[in-house]
Amino acid sequence: MDINHISPPPAIPYNPTKRLSKATSVLIPLTQEEIVRFRNYRGEGVARLTGKRKRAPSDEPEPIEKRPQKRHAGDVGVVVEHYNSRPDVGVVQRLESPIIGLKNFNNWVKSVLITRFGHPAFQRSQVSGPLSGSGRPRMGRGKVLDMGCGKGGDMTKWSKAHVRELIGADIAAISIDQARGRWNSLSQPRFDATFAAVDCYTQPLSKAFPPARLAQPFDVVSMQFCMHYAFETIQKARCMLDNVSKHLRSGGVFIGTIPNADWLLERLDNVPLNSEDLSFGNSVYKITFDNRERPLFGHKYWFFLQDAVENVPEYVVQWDNFVQMAADYGLFPVYKEEFHHVFEEHQDHPDFKPLLVRMKVVDDEGASAMDEDQWEAANIYIAFAFEKR
Numbered sequence: 001m002d003i004n005h006i007s008p009p010p011a012i013p014y015n016p017t018k019r020l021s022k023a024t025s026v027l028i029p030l031t032q033e034e035i036v037r038f039r040n041y042r043g044e045g046v047a048r049l050t051g052k053r054k055r056a057p058s059d060e061p062e063p064i065e066k067r068p069q070k071r072h073a074g075d076v077g078v079v080v081e082h083y084n085s086r087p088d089v090g091v092v093q094r095l096e097s098p099i100i101g102l103k104n105f106n107n108w109v110k111s112v113l114i115t116r117f118g119h120p121a122f123q124r125s126q127v128s129g130p131l132s133g134s135g136r137p138r139m140g141r142g143k144v145l146d147m148g149c150g151k152g153g154d155m156t157k158w159s160k161a162h163v164r165e166l167i168g169a170d171i172a173a174i175s176i177d178q179a180r181g182r183w184n185s186l187s188q189p190r191f192d193a194t195f196a197a198v199d200c201y202t203q204p205l206s207k208a209f210p211p212a213r214l215a216q217p218f219d220v221v222s223m224q225f226c227m228h229y230a231f232e233t234i235q236k237a238r239c240m241l242d243n244v245s246k247h248l249r250s251g252g253v254f255i256g257t258i259p260n261a262d263w264l265l266e267r268l269d270n271v272p273l274n275s276e277d278l279s280f281g282n283s284v285y286k287i288t289f290d291n292r293e294r295p296l297f298g299h300k301y302w303f304f305l306q307d308a309v310e311n312v313p314e315y316v317v318q319w320d321n322f323v324q325m326a327a328d329y330g331l332f333p334v335y336k337e338e339f340h341h342v343f344e345e346h347q348d349h350p351d352f353k354p355l356l357v358r359m360k361v362v363d364d365e366g367a368s369a370m371d372e373d374q375w376e377a378a379n380i381y382i383a384f385a386f387e388k389r
Contacts, residue, residue, distance in 0.1 A: 075300070075313040076199070079229060080172050097307045099284060101369030105361045105378055106257075107153075109342050110224055112352055113255045114157050117335065117385040118144070118220045121253045125219040127164050131191060140164035140191055142219045147200050147243065148226030152179030159186055166193040167213060169205065173197035200243045201229065201236040217249035223256035225381070231315040234297050237325060245329035245388060254331055254386040260338055261316045263380060264301070268292065282373040285380070286311075296321050305377065319382075326386055335385035339378050 097103060122142030131140040142163045146154060149168035158166055166183075170176050176197045183193045198208035205214060221244045230240035244254050267280045268289055278289040286304040293299070299316040303309055323333055337345065346352040356362045360369055370378065 075232065076171070076229075079312050099305070099307050099374055099377075101361065101371070102284070102374040102378055103308070104359050105339075105343075105370060105374075106225075106381075107157075108352075108356060108359050108361050109257065109339055109381075109383055110154060111157055111355060111359070112342060112346050113257075113383055113385065114154075114161055114220075114222070115351065117253045117255050118142075118161060118222075121219045121251070122161060122163060124251060125164075126249075127216055127219065129164055131162070131164070143167075143216060144220045144222060145169070145205075145218045145244075145247065147221060147223050147240075148229075149176075149179050149195070150226075151175045152182035154222070154224065155179070155182050155186060159190060163191045165216075166191055167205075167209060167218070168193060168195040169198050169200055169208065171197065171199045171201075201232075201240045203239070205243050205247060214247055217247050217252065219249060219252050221248050221252070221254045223254075225257050227256050228258050228315050228317045231317050231322075232298055232300075237297065237322075241326060241329045241331070245331055248331075248388045250330075250388055252388045253334075254326075254388065255384065257381050257383050258317050259314065259380050260382045261318050263338070264316060265294070282376055284373040285377040330388055331386040332389055333384065334387050335383070337383055339381050339383065340375075342383050 125142040127143040128139055128141040140162050142161070143165045144158060144163050145167045146158070147169050149170050150172070152168065168176070168179050168183075170179070176195050180193075180195045183190065183195070194209060194213050196208035198205070223244075227240065230236045248254065264287065267287070268278060271278050271280060278292065279286060281287055281304070284306050288302045290300050290302075294316075296318060297315070299318075300313050301316070302311050303314045304311045319336070326332070347356065357364060362368055368375070
């Protein structure tokens with residue numbers, strides 16, 4: 001048999017038994033009338049979607065609980081997950097913290113910064129008016145941006161400063177919800193406040209807050225124990241500084257607390273050269289560097305602090321580089337001190353000495369509530385203040 005000359009089998013006609021349309025309707029072009037009719041056809045699904053009444057635009061940002069929570073990747077995701085997962089403990093439970101002396105001392109340093117540099121800026125503020133809920137002629141003055149406000153730990157400090165308005169921003173949405181709840185629980189009268197979850201290191205403030213809230217510039221911008229996260233990249237650091245400066249009035253102040261790069265790198269140098277484990281610390285804290293390289297941005301280490309920080313990635317902020325960048329945004333340093341120098345400078349001040357006792361940093365006899373390991377951990381940080389010119 002010659003396989004090259006086999007006749008093909010007869011064609012089998014296409015004739016499905018369960019067809020939906022008649023065979024004669026297949027591949028017949030639509031008429032012009034049909035094209036118009038199908039173009040304007042509105043099925044049941046379209047009618048449901050387009051028939052919903054649109055919500056009128058609002059100046060207020062959409063409530064966090066009604067927005068899908070943004071997922072963050074990489075180091076940012078680790079940091080956000082850490083702070084979102086930490087419970088907002090009450091006053092009684094907080095007193096049981098094994099590092100309560102250190103926490104009280106850190107709060108005392110922040111109070112010194114707010115009083116020494118924030119209060120004069122508030123006194124010169126153009127933002128004033130009766131405090132919310134006040135039936136008395138007591139006036140609040142000043143507007144503050146708490147960037148990286150977390151769960152609102154400084155809320156009482158702003159209340160005691162008699163500020164008129166607060167904008168609270170943080171990347172951790174659950175923390176923002178807790179900050180809003182803490183503001184709602186303040187005793188009357190309290191300042192006006194608006195909170196939003198936003199990454200201030202990659203997005204402008206205008207992304208999260210309505211124009212009316214940003215129209216009047218801030219007198220004080222505060223970044224407490226959070227600015228170093230921006231130094232992962234130069235782009236993030238510049239976005240952060242732009243958010244600080246863009247809405248800060250001339251003569252306003254930028255205050256904050258950051259890890260001391262000189263202190264960190266000195267201890268890294270003390271790790272033996274043949275050691276693969278680039279770690280140091282004590283019973284309260286531990287710091288582990290990835291390597292010995294020293295880039296201006298992205299110089300990462302892992303930080304653990306007992307009952308506070310569960311081994312999250314942080315970044316070295318080299319002071320001279322920070323000052324040079326800040327100058328590009330009209331921000332110039334007026335204060336920089338290590339925490340133990342802040343203590344030495346203000347421990348006998350007529351205002352701050354009694355505050356040490358009230359905040360339980362020391363007892364009535366002057367004895368410290370911190371042990372040696374806590375004191376060492378406190379000195380990881382420096383306090384700073386910049387002025388907008």
